[in-house]
Amino acid sequence: MASGETKLIGQAVNRIDGLLKVTGAANYSVDFPIKNAAYGFIVKSTIASGTISDIDSVKAEKSPGVVAVISYKNAPKLASSGSLKGGVIFQEPKVDFFGQNVALVVAETYEQARGAAALVKVNYQRSTPVVDFDANVSKATAPNRDRSSSRGDFDTAFNSAEHKIDFTYETPIEHHNPMEPHAAIADWDGDKLTLYNASQGVSWTQDSVATVFGMKPENVRIVSPHVGGGFGSKGSTWPNVILAAMAAKMAGRPVKLALTRQNMFNSVGLRQRDVQHMRIAAASDGKITAIAHDTTTHTATNSEFVEGCGGLSAMMYDVPNSKVGYRVLPMNVIVPTFMRAPGESTGSFALESAIDEMAYELKMDPIEFRLKNISMTDPSNHKPFSSRATEAALKKGSEMFGWSKRKQEPRQNRMGDYLIGYGVAIGSYPARQSGTSAAVKLTRGTDNDVNASVELGASDIGTGSYTIIAQTAAETLGLPINKVGVKIGDTTLPQAAGSGGSVGAASFCNAVSEGCTQAIAELRSKSNRQWFAEPSLAQLMEAANLTEYQTRVDAKPPEEAKKYSCHAFNANFSEVWVNASTGMARVARHVAVTGAGRIMNAKTARSQIIGGTVWGIGMALTEESVLDPRWGNFVTRSFADYHIPANLDISDIDVAFIPEEDHIVNKLGIKGIGEVGIVGVAAAVANAVFNATGKRVRNLPITPDKLL
Ligand code: MOS
Numbered sequence: 001m002a003s004g005e006t007k008l009i010g011q012a013v014n015r016i017d018g019l020l021k022v023t024g025a026a027n028y029s030v031d032f033p034i035k036n037a038a039y040g041f042i043v044k045s046t047i048a049s050g051t052i053s054d055i056d057s058v059k060a061e062k063s064p065g066v067v068a069v070i071s072y073k074n075a076p077k078l079a080s081s082g083s084l085k086g087g088v089i090f091q092e093p094k095v096d097f098f099g100q101n102v103a104l105v106v107a108e109t110y111e112q113a114r115g116a117a118a119l120v121k122v123n124y125q126r127s128t129p130v131v132d133f134d135a136n137v138s139k140a141t142a143p144n145r146d147r148s149s150s151r152g153d154f155d156t157a158f159n160s161a162e163h164k165i166d167f168t169y170e171t172p173i174e175h176h177n178p179m180e181p182h183a184a185i186a187d188w189d190g191d192k193l194t195l196y197n198a199s200q201g202v203s204w205t206q207d208s209v210a211t212v213f214g215m216k217p218e219n220v221r222i223v224s225p226h227v228g229g230g231f232g233s234k235g236s237t238w239p240n241v242i243l244a245a246m247a248a249k250m251a252g253r254p255v256k257l258a259l260t261r262q263n264m265f266n267s268v269g270l271r272q273r274d275v276q277h278m279r280i281a282a283a284s285d286g287k288i289t290a291i292a293h294d295t296t297t298h299t300a301t302n303s304e305f306v307e308g309c310g311g312l313s314a315m316m317y318d319v320p321n322s323k324v325g326y327r328v329l330p331m332n333v334i335v336p337t338f339m340r341a342p343g344e345s346t347g348s349f350a351l352e353s354a355i356d357e358m359a360y361e362l363k364m365d366p367i368e369f370r371l372k373n374i375s376m377t378d379p380s381n382h383k384p385f386s387s388r389a390t391e392a393a394l395k396k397g398s399e400m401f402g403w404s405k406r407k408q409e410p411r412q413n414r415m416g417d418y419l420i421g422y423g424v425a426i427g428s429y430p431a432r433q434s435g436t437s438a439a440v441k442l443t444r445g446t447d448n449d450v451n452a453s454v455e456l457g458a459s460d461i462g463t464g465s466y467t468i469i470a471q472t473a474a475e476t477l478g479l480p481i482n483k484v485g486v487k488i489g490d491t492t493l494p495q496a497a498g499s500g501g502s503v504g505a506a507s508f509c510n511a512v513s514e515g516c517t518q519a520i521a522e523l524r525s526k527s528n529r530q531w532f533a534e535p536s537l538a539q540l541m542e543a544a545n546l547t548e549y550q551t552r553v554d555a556k557p558p559e560e561a562k563k564y565s566c567h568a569f570n571a572n573f574s575e576v577w578v579n580a581s582t583g584m585a586r587v588a589r590h591v592a593v594t595g596a597g598r599i600m601n602a603k604t605a606r607s608q609i610i611g612g613t614v615w616g617i618g619m620a621l622t623e624e625s626v627l628d629p630r631w632g633n634f635v636t637r638s639f640a641d642y643h644i645p646a647n648l649d650i651s652d653i654d655v656a657f658i659p660e661e662d663h664i665v666n667k668l669g670i671k672g673i674g675e676v677g678i679v680g681v682a683a684a685v686a687n688a689v690f691n692a693t694g695k696r697v698r699n700l701p702i703t704p705d706k707l708l
Contacts, residue, residue, distance in 0.1 A: 008475040009668075012603035016486065017226070017466045026226045029183040030256045032196045037185060038067050040247050040257035041113035042240070043103035043120045044266065045095045048332040048632030049129035049301075052093035052102060056121040060105055063119055065112035067251050071103040075246060079214025085236045085269065085303070085335060089212075089243065095124065096302045097332045098131075098632040099266025101239050106247045106255055129332035131632035133273060133298055140296050140327035143306045149314055149380065152321030154279075157290035161281030165358045169278060169350035170699035171682075173625040174271040175264065175642060176339050179462075180228025182268050183258035184241050186248035193245055194221045199237075199489075200230040201498015202457050206491045208237035209245065217491075225489040227461040227499075232338030233268045234461065235500040240267060265637040269337030270625060272297045274309050276350035280358050281321075286372045288358070290321035293351065299328050300335035307336070308343035312428060312679075313351045315565070318375035332632050338500070340615060341675035344429055345682070349619075349700065352425035352683030357696065366424050366687070367394050367403065378565035386564040386664035389595020390426055393571035393658055397424075397593040400654055401573035410694035418577045420588075421692025427679030431566040431597065431671035433557035434503045436511040437494035440473070440519045441550040444541045451483050454515065456496040458488040458508045463674060464604030465504055471601060472509045472668075476516035477537055494552060502568070502672030505600055510666050511555035519551045557666060564664050568596040568671040572616070572680045576688035583704030585689055587617050588651050592681070595658035597671035602657075605673055609655045612677020618645045619678070620685035622701050 020026040045052075057069035075090035088094060089101065103120050107113035130136050142148075158164065184197040193215070199205040202222040210217040227234060244257040259267055274297050281290040293313035299305055310324030339345075359366040374390050377383070398404070406422040407413055413420040438456040445451070454473045460466045466486050474481040487493060488508075497507035520540065527535075527543035541549060575589040592613050599605045622643035626636045636642040662669045682700060689707070690696050697706050 006475055008471040008481060010599055010602060013467055013471055013481065013601055015464055015467045015604065016470050017460065028180055028226050028228055029196045029198045029224065030185055030258050032185055034185050034187055034254045037254040037256045038106050038108060038251050039110040039113045040244060040255050041105050041110070041117040042101050042243065042263065043105065043117050043122065045098060045100040045102045047095055047124050047126050048098040048131055050095050050124045050126040052095065053123045053125050055103055057103065059119040060116040063112065063116035065108035066116045067106040067108065068247065069103060069105050069120060070247055070250060076249065078212050080212045085238055085337065089239045096300065097266070097334050099334065101243060104243050104247055106251050129632045130330065131332050131627060132629035133329065133331065136329055137296060140329040143326050143328045144304050145306065147306065147308050148325045150323045154290050154292050154321045154323040157321040158279055158281045158292065161289055162284050163282045163358065163361050165278065165280040165354050165361060167278055167354060167357065167698055169276045169353055171274045171346045171349060172700060173273045173627065174339065174619065174623050175625050176231040176233035177264055177644065178229025178231055178233060181259040181261060181264050182234065182238060182240050184244040185254055185256045186244040187254040188248050192219045194223060195241060195245065196223045197241055198227050198234050199224040199459065200227065200234040200461055200500050201459055202489060202491045203495050204235065204498050205237050205241065209241060212242055213245065222491045223489065224459060227459060230461040230499065231340045232342060232500065235338050235498070238268045262637045265625065265634045266334055269335060271339035272307060272336035274346045276309055278350050278354035280354050282358055282362060286362055286364050286369055288317050288319045288373045291317065291319050292323040294325040296327045298331040298333065301330045301332055303335045304328065305336045307346065309347035309350065311343050312347045314380040315378050316351065316426065316428060317373040318379055333627065340612070341429055341679050344427065344675065344679045345619065348425065348427045348680045349682045349686065352680055353686055353698065356687040356690065365408065367398055370394065370426055381565060383563060383565040386561065386566045387660050387662040388569055389658040389660055390569045390571065393569060393593040393595055394426065396656060396658065397571045397573050397591050400656060401591040403573065406691070410691050417580050419580050419692040421576050421688040421690065423574045423576065423684045423686065423688030423691055425572050425680035425683035425687060427570045427572065427676060428567045429502055429676040429679055431506065431568055431665050432501060432503045433506040433510060433666045434497035435554065435556050436496040436507040437552065437554045438496065438511040438515040439494050439550060439552045440515040442519060442537065442541065442548065444538060444547045448538045448542065449483070450479060450537045450541060452477055452479055453485040453487060454512050455487040455493045456508065456511060457491055457493040458496040458504065459499045460488060461499045463499065463608060464601055465499065465508060467604060468505055468600040469508050469512050472512045473516050476513050477520070479537065499674065502674040502676065504674065505672050506666050506670040509600060509670055510668050511553060513668055514555045515551060515553040518553055519549065522551055523549060561665055566665045566671070568594065568673065568676040570594040570676050570680060572684035574684040574688040576685060576692050578689060578692045578707055583707035585621055585702055585707065587685055590652065591654045592677065593656045593658060594673065594676060595660050596673045596676060597660050597662045597665055598669040599657050600670065605657065606655045608673045609677040610653050613653050613681055614645050614650055616678045616681020617650065617685060619700060620682040620702055624701050
């Protein structure tokens with residue numbers, strides 16, 4: 001299926017679930033009308049490290065409507081080691097971070113549970129927590145999971161270089177904060193558990209819940225048809241899900257447990273603070289000879305997570321000498337987790353800022369400098385890229401943006417109080433496909449029209465999975481899109497990938513395409529006829545004398561792709577205006593150009609890139625979670641003080657895709673766009689701030705105090 005031949009795939013089809021959502025008919029996790037449900041509210045620790053000496057729940061238990069107060073004192077023993085992402089779950093009286101779950105109140109109503117939770121008295125024996133990163137950073141050590149890499153001889157190349165950049169770039173802790181906070185309803189039927197849960201991948205949740213309770217996976221059903229955003233935070237199973245199930249078991253009835261917005265700052269992971277030491281060496285002709293990228297970050301005391309900041313630095317530029325390293329400091333803070341383009345978004349800020357600094361050092365145009373140093377082979381593994389749109393994206397973006405009007409010298413473009421600057425950065429994210437099964441069910445009616453239902457345990461976290469699955473099925477089966485029903489988000493459906501690591505579109509659509517193609521082939525052989533023109537599905541089913549037919553595929557990623565390095569690539573261009581009196585920076589215009597293989601839906605894809613861009617602008621200018629170094633609590637715990645960009649903060653965002661037909665990455669040529677949209681955005685903004693003001697801000701966010 002080559003592009004140009006498609007009728008539906010690639011088109012700007014409206015979301016097929018749009019009406020359900022805007023009318024409120026779409027059920028998100030706790031919306032499911034489960035009878036006799038009780039409500040949970042979590043009590044959180046008010047110390048960052050220590051032991052619970054006692055929990056006095058007498059008052060809470062006597063409070064109106066209270067069904068149960070659950071803590072380490074009465075919780076059932078769990079089958080797994082007792083710790084999951086986000087800490088121990090009522091298995092021992094140990095506290096590892098501020099805001100850890102220490103008790104759960106279950107009551108007839110949400111308000112009763114919340115009221116009673118305030119009456120639970122927890123006494124602690126405190127120990128001294130490690131919560132001050134700067135004061136303890138010298139204790140950071142190599143992580144257990146080694147992601148370091150090297151090639152050539154960095155030290156020799158760097159030491160003898162004509163031009164060097166040697167700077168450290170910092171990004172703060174950030175929080176995901178999807179619009180829908182994490183929430184679940186747990187409902188037991190004997191030894192079978194159903195969880196209506198906000199999940200990025202239902203089979204991922206099924207596996208972890210089954211492990212924690214020591215159950216057979218088939219006895220755990222996850223239902224998650226609509227999810228209000230995830231960004232990585234709903235990719236893992238956090239204690240809230242386990243608590244809901246535990247509470248429902250103890251209460252003997254279904255329990256609804258929804259996190260508050262404040263809960264979101266200490267319950268479901270975060271993006272870790274990264275201190276990234278960059279060293280780049282180049283010759284006077286503009287060839288980069290060496291890049292080293294050393295990241296120091298923090299993890300939890302009870303488990304390790306380190307995002308791969310240096311991944312891009314090892315593969316983006318054709319550099320013979322390279323070194324990537326990591327150090328990590330365990331702290332009494334919740335364990336970090338995946339957050340949109342984990343590693344690449346923060347790593348690209350460091351790499352692409354340093355590359356910009358080197359372009360200025362060499363007095364070269366930053367686009368020309370980048371083009372001089374890229375190649376079509378991935379230097380980290382010597383495999384050819386299956387396709388790489390960096391050059392096309394830089395060229396197209398530069399035309400769309402009007403890069404030729406840029407002044408190489410900073411502070412040369414001024415309008416009244418405003419200093420105006422242009423910045424550019426490139427980015428990338430790996431393209432992957434995960435094994436996914438799908439069922440295709442066809443029904444032929446009396447009027448001889450055919451309806452299809454495609455069913456797979458995929459997820460739609462707000463990105464448009466429903467719609468691209470329907471487009472793929474309708475296109476392949478030759479049906480109008482309104483004749484295709486899509487069932488996803490349930491572990492009773494064939495097992496599929498989830499929405500994480502940008503694998504969703506490639507995994508879902510290739511499986512659905514394969515399933516539909518297989519259905520047609522099977523019907524053809526059953527119809528046992530010579531067709532002189534391409535028959536319709538209705539004709540095939542009629543010839544086979546069938547009113548119903550179903551088939552199923554287990555689609556796998558292609559072997560051929562393993563011989564290549566498969567990535568989406570982008571280029572970002574930002575125009576920033578900085579108020580010379582107040583230091584306030586604003587992105588006046590932004591151009592994002594992406595080469596991500598086949599784009600399944602022009603409208604939802606554009607929205608994805610806009611979302612990534614807005615987040616990148618937030619990362620550059622406003623987002624920062626502030627930890628109190630004395631107590632280890634987040635002082636930023638609402639949208640009043642954790643600043644995500646609002647409409648008025650965002651101006652023109654222009655999105656373009658480079659047409660790419662990549663038949664290596666997977667059959668449909670889909671690379672995925674969930675993560676790549678944010679990669680490089682913050683660097684483009686920071687580089688524009690430098691071009692505007694002559695000030696290089698190496699620690700995000702670029703708040704006014706840093707520009708005055
Ligand atoms: Mo993505 S950070 O794998 O949701």
